[in-house]
């Protein structure tokens with residue numbers, strides 16, 4: 055299923071890896087990775103409200119056991135769609151839960167936390183919906199419609 059909303063790239067001028075990450079299967083099959091150095095500013099892809107932030111971790115690694123150590127920012131948009139920005143650096147969020155953000159606003163800085171696989175520092179980005187009963191397994195990524203730039 056494609057997104058209803060159109061999204062702007064959260065990072066400009068980066069190499070985009072679509073299916074190189076071993077994590078991008080099943081419910082994450084439409085996720086994308088932007089290959090960037092740590093400390094790169096990350097922009098909101100669309101107007102929305104910040105609904106979740108984790109930024110207390112300083113741990114990252116190659117295998118899936120590091121997944122729970124990943125920092126991230128999650129934003130809710132119109133049409134029940136959410137975007138997520140993962141692997142941000144420790145204390146790397148410039149927003150907090152409840153903040154209203156605008157398209158293109160810098161929301162944080164990239165890092166190397168969580169399950170990085172073999173890709174090195176990168177930003178994991180996806181757009182998803184939640185289905186009842188709203189558990190983590192009810193998280194479905196959508197094929198992103200990018201805004202023409």
Ligand SMILES: [Zn+2]
Pocket residue numbers: 075077078085086087177178179
């Ligand atoms: Zn990824």
